[in-house]
Amino acid sequence: MTALLEIRGLTIDIARDEGPARVVDGIDLTVMAGESLGIVGESGCGKSLTMLSLVGLLPNRIRATAGSAMFGGKDLLKMTPGALRRVRGSEIGFIFQDPMTSLNPVIRIGDQIAEALIYQKGMTKPQAAIRAVELLALVGIPAPEDRAQAWPHELSGGMRQRVMIAMGLAGHPKLLIADEPTTALDVTIQAQIVDLVRDLKTRLNMSVVWITHDLALIAGLADRIAVLYAGTVVEDAPVAEIFDRPTHPYTRALLDSLPTLAGEAMSRLPSITGTPPEPGRRPPGCPFAPRCPLAQPACSDAVPKLAPVPGSDPRHRVACPIVIERAVA
Amino acid sequence: MTMIDTDDRPSGLWRDAWRRLRRNRLAVAGLFIIFGVVLVAVIGPWLSPYDFLSQNLDVRNQPPSASHWLGTDDLGRDVLARLMFGARTAFLVAIGVTVTAVFIGVSLGAVAGFFGGPFDRFVMWFTDITMSVPQLLLVVVINASLKQPISQWMEARYIETLNPIYRNSTLIDFVLVFGSMALISWPAYARLVRAQVLSVRNRPYVTAARALGLTNRIILTRYVLPNAMGPLIVAVSAGLGTAMVLESAFSFLGVGVTPPTPSWGNMISDGLRVWTNYPHLLVAPAAVLAVVTVAFNFLGDGLNDALNPKGQK
Ligand SMILES: Nc1ncnc2c1ncn2[C@@H]1O[C@H](COP(=O)(O)OP(=O)(O)OP(=O)(O)O)[C@@H](O)[C@H]1O
Ligand SMILES: [Mg+2]
Numbered sequence: 001m002t003a004l005l006e007i008r009g010l011t012i013d014i015a016r017d018e019g020p021a022r023v024v025d026g027i028d029l030t031v032m033a034g035e036s037l038g039i040v041g042e043s044g045c046g047k048s049l050t051m052l053s054l055v056g057l058l059p060n061r062i063r064a065t066a067g068s069a070m071f072g073g074k075d076l077l078k079m080t081p082g083a084l085r086r087v088r089g090s091e092i093g094f095i096f097q098d099p100m101t102s103l104n105p106v107i108r109i110g111d112q113i114a115e116a117l118i119y120q121k122g123m124t125k126p127q128a129a130i131r132a133v134e135l136l137a138l139v140g141i142p143a144p145e146d147r148a149q150a151w152p153h154e155l156s157g158g159m160r161q162r163v164m165i166a167m168g169l170a171g172h173p174k175l176l177i178a179d180e181p182t183t184a185l186d187v188t189i190q191a192q193i194v195d196l197v198r199d200l201k202t203r204l205n206m207s208v209v210w211i212t213h214d215l216a217l218i219a220g221l222a223d224r225i226a227v228l229y230a231g232t233v234v235e236d237a238p239v240a241e242i243f244d245r246p247t248h249p250y251t252r253a254l255l256d257s258l259p260t261l262a263g264e265a266m267s268r269l270p271s272i273t274g275t276p277p278e279p280g281r282r283p284p285g286c287p288f289a290p291r292c293p294l295a296q297p298a299c300s301d302a303v304p305k306l307a308p309v310p311g312s313d314p315r316h317r318v319a320c321p322i323v324i325e326r327a328v329a
Numbered sequence: 330m331t332m333i334d335t336d337d338r339p340s341g342l343w344r345d346a347w348r349r350l351r352r353n354r355l356a357v358a359g360l361f362i363i364f365g366v367v368l369v370a371v372i373g374p375w376l377s378p379y380d381f382l383s384q385n386l387d388v389r390n391q392p393p394s395a396s397h398w399l400g401t402d403d404l405g406r407d408v409l410a411r412l413m414f415g416a417r418t419a420f421l422v423a424i425g426v427t428v429t430a431v432f433i434g435v436s437l438g439a440v441a442g443f444f445g446g447p448f449d450r451f452v453m454w455f456t457d458i459t460m461s462v463p464q465l466l467l468v469v470v471i472n473a474s475l476k477q478p479i480s481q482w483m484e485a486r487y488i489e490t491l492n493p494i495y496r497n498s499t500l501i502d503f504v505l506v507f508g509s510m511a512l513i514s515w516p517a518y519a520r521l522v523r524a525q526v527l528s529v530r531n532r533p534y535v536t537a538a539r540a541l542g543l544t545n546r547i548i549l550t551r552y553v554l555p556n557a558m559g560p561l562i563v564a565v566s567a568g569l570g571t572a573m574v575l576e577s578a579f580s581f582l583g584v585g586v587t588p589p590t591p592s593w594g595n596m597i598s599d600g601l602r603v604w605t606n607y608p609h610l611l612v613a614p615a616a617v618l619a620v621v622t623v624a625f626n627f628l629g630d631g632l633n634d635a636l637n638p639k640g641q642k
Contacts, residue, residue: 057539060445089542096540101533106555115551116541167541 003070004175004207005031005054010067010077012049012058012231014279021280024050024231025287026067028306031175036201036208038222038239040215040254042276046231047211051177053077055092056084072174089120093168097180099160103152109163110136110148116170135166140196158189165196169204176201177209182217194221215254219243224315227251230276230287233306237316247309247318247327249292286320294322346559349635356631362624366617370420373413380410402599408613411591415614418592419621422506422585423572427565429511434518435554435561441519442526443549452523456516464513464575465582471509472584476501502586510575514568521564525557532556559636566632570625577618593618 012024024046031037039047053064054076069076076087088094096102104112113135114128123131129148136144139162152160161181168176178197182190198221201208210218218225218239225242227235227250235248246252274291277283283290285300292299299322306317310327318324350356389401402408441452479501487495494500529535530553538552573593579585580594588595593614600611 055540057536085542085544087542088540094537094540096533096537098533102537104534104538104552104556107551115547116543119544119547120542164537167537171542 001032001034003030004033004035004072005029006068006070007050007054008068008070010050010053010069011065012046012053013063013065015061015063016280018280020065021278022231022282023062023279024053024064025282025303027228027231027233029226029233029236031207031209033174034201034205034207035223036198036210036221038215038218038225039209039211039228040213040218040225041228043213044279045228045276047228048179050228051094051179051209051211054177055088055094056081057088089116089173090171091173091175093171093173093176095161095164095168095176095178095181098184099157099164099181100184102164103160105152107152108148109150109152109155112152113148113163113167113170116167120171131170132166135170136163138169138200139163139166141166157185158192161185161189161193162196165193165200169200172204173206175207175209177211179211180213181210183213190217194218197221215242227254230282231279232287232303233319234288235318236306237309237318238313241313241316245309245312245316247312247316247323248288248320249294249323250288251318294320296322346632346635350631353631353634355627356635359624359627359631362620363628366416366621366624367420369413370416373416374410377407377410377413402596402610408596408610411596412593412613412617415591415593415596416617418586418590419573419576419618422503422510422576423569425503425507426510426514426572426576427568429507430514430568431518431561431565433511434515434520435522437515438519438522439526439549439554439557442523443530443545443553449523452519456519459513459516462513465578467513468509468579469582469584471512472505472579476505479505502590506576506579506585510572510579514572518561518564518568521560522557525560526553529553529557563629563633563636566625567629570622570629573625574618574622 007027007029010024010027010029011022013020013022027046027050029037029039029050039050041047049058049062052058054069054071056076056079058064064077067077071087072091076084079087103109107115110129110132113132114123114125117123117128117131118125121128133144133148136147141147141159141162147155147159152163155163164181168178176197181197182193185193194217197208197210200206208221210221212218215225222239224236224238226233227242227248229250235242235246235251237245237247242251243255246255277287277290283300285302286292286295286304289295289299304319304321306319307321307324308314309316309318309324312327402411437452437455441449483495483501486492535548535552538548543552576585576592577594577597580592581598583595583598585594586592588599596614597611597618600607600614604611
């Protein structure tokens with residue numbers, strides 16, 4: 001397998017009047033071709049900003065200030081806005097969290113997909129209209145020809161999210177980034193969407209990055225999971241390793257909170273006290289140290305680097321010298 | 330999912346708004362009055378047995394009668410015919426001014442709000458300056474300083490070409506009135522559209538459109554502007570009424586449409602001089618102006634409620 005996307009040392013700062021506040025601090029992530037990567041972490045840990053920075057969609061006053069993101073031999077972080085625009089949609093597709101508000105209310109479903117095809121791919125109107133219906137069928141929308149004539153407000157949340165996926169796939173991207181695409185949906189619909197994406201991923205031979213709060217939801221979808229805490233990757237391992245041998249104290253806390261209802265679980269971690277640091281107020285050294293049951297004075301000296309866990313799958317890496325020492329012992 | 334509609338109306342949102350508007354009696358009344366006056370303005374002068382310019386000194390200052398429904402003025406011209414032609418003037422000016430002002434205001438406001446940055450600051454600075462100049466003063470200055478040179482230039486062109494269009498003094502009036510009134514009206518539209526665009530440009534579907542790789546031009550024209558139009562429609566409806574009142578006010582003051590071209594404003598002005606003897610010469614144009622203005626306000630309020638159902642108490 002070859003790497004499709006390689007993020008190295010990605011750092012993102014918010015420009016504030018008091019000075020820059022760091023929200024993402026040296027993230028390393030790799031997505032292999034055909035692989036699906038799950039990214040989990042509490043609200044505000046920088047999951048969305050990390051992905052938006054790749055395609056130049058960071059909000060005003062927020063910038064990627066260091067690092068690189070190699071995609072197909074080019075550094076996305078160094079591309080011009082025009083070049084990035086062509087990457088969006090046609091090489092990297094996005095699906096967002098809120099299907100209720102992510103469709104333009106004044107354009108019919110079919111036209112909305114067709115317009116993307118016309119402007120992105122230079123298709124003619126009739127070609128694009130046919131392709132739009134095909135895409136609606138591809139994402140499992142019944143009676144796609146009729147639905148193409150519908151207005152967004154006439155569809156249910158699950159149907160709209162399917163439409164969003166169809167739009168994300170319109171340009172045949174190599175990488176589909178899904179930012180909490182099921183958070184706003186019913187539990188049964190969530191599972192359907194996960195199944196749909198898994199199925200499409202194999203059929204279209206794409207890589208998928210799936211951002212979520214909900215470890216259990218993506219257990220069946222992701223090949224690998226990266227756990228983020230306060231803008232750093234604290235553990236990165238194949239999905240089975242994460243569930244069988246969670247190593248970082250934060251990952252363990254996440255798993256301990258799993259049996260409670262999905263979604264609610266991540267808002268507060270019952271097994272750990274405290275809250276993640278605010279952007280710009282990260283403690284020195286390991287950002288998790290203030291809440292960590294294993295913390296030692298040395299934890300505040302340096303930011304721990306990801307390192308392989310001895311005696312596990314070689315792809316299992318964790319950013320905590322203490323647990324690595326224990327694994328050796 | 331039960332029904333998928335396939336009609337061609339722009340969207341369900343607009344359809345709902347239209348239904349709410351139809352339930353508002355005052356707004357419907359306003360709409361009817363406006364349609365009625367437009368109809369009269371378009372076909373009235375053809376139906377009338379009298380020409381709005383033809384004088385008949387035998388029947389000066391007559392009160393309303395069977396042959397002259399609204400009487401005649403001091404030159405024996407039929408008041409109804411002049412009122413109907415005045416409606417043409419009023420609507421032409423209102424539409425021309427509003428279209429021009431909306432075009433300028435929407436272009437500048439949308440681009441400023443969407444892209445921000447130095448251009449935005451420049452546009453805002455420019456609107457502030459324009460809005461800080463007293464409107465009446467600006468129009469008077471423009472008329473006073475430009476009318477003379479333009480008339481001379483037109484006269485010179487006429488001598489050169491003998492094309493009768495250069496002899497048309499009404500044209501000069503209209504161009505000056507359009508231009509100066511559009512100049513003072515666009516900043517309000519620019520501000521409104523800019524504020525709307527600022528709120529729409531961060532909506533999730535705009536971000537989603539960016540993530541699809543659509544260009545800024547497409548995003549602005551297909552995703553942002555159509556969703557920023559609601560308040561503009563309300564403002565345009567009110568703006569048409571305001572433009573009519575302004576036209577009448579300027580014509581009343583002698584800096585708008587000049588006699589003998591009838592305008593409600595210059596008819597009121599003429600009527601005012603003789604109202605103690607011939608009140609119908611003042612009452613007829615003043616009443617029409619008042620009714621049409623009120624009609625536009627009713628329609629504007631109705632549109633406002635119809636397009637912002639949550640905005641109601
Ligand atoms: N437009 C913005 N302006 C200022 N700060 C922002 C903005 N967007 C995000 N942030 C801050 O950046 C941090 C990371 O945000 P991000 O959206 O990446 O978090 P996330 O991990 O995706 O969270 P969630 O799970 O809630 O989506 C947060 O602390 C947030 O407060
Ligand atoms: Mg997010």
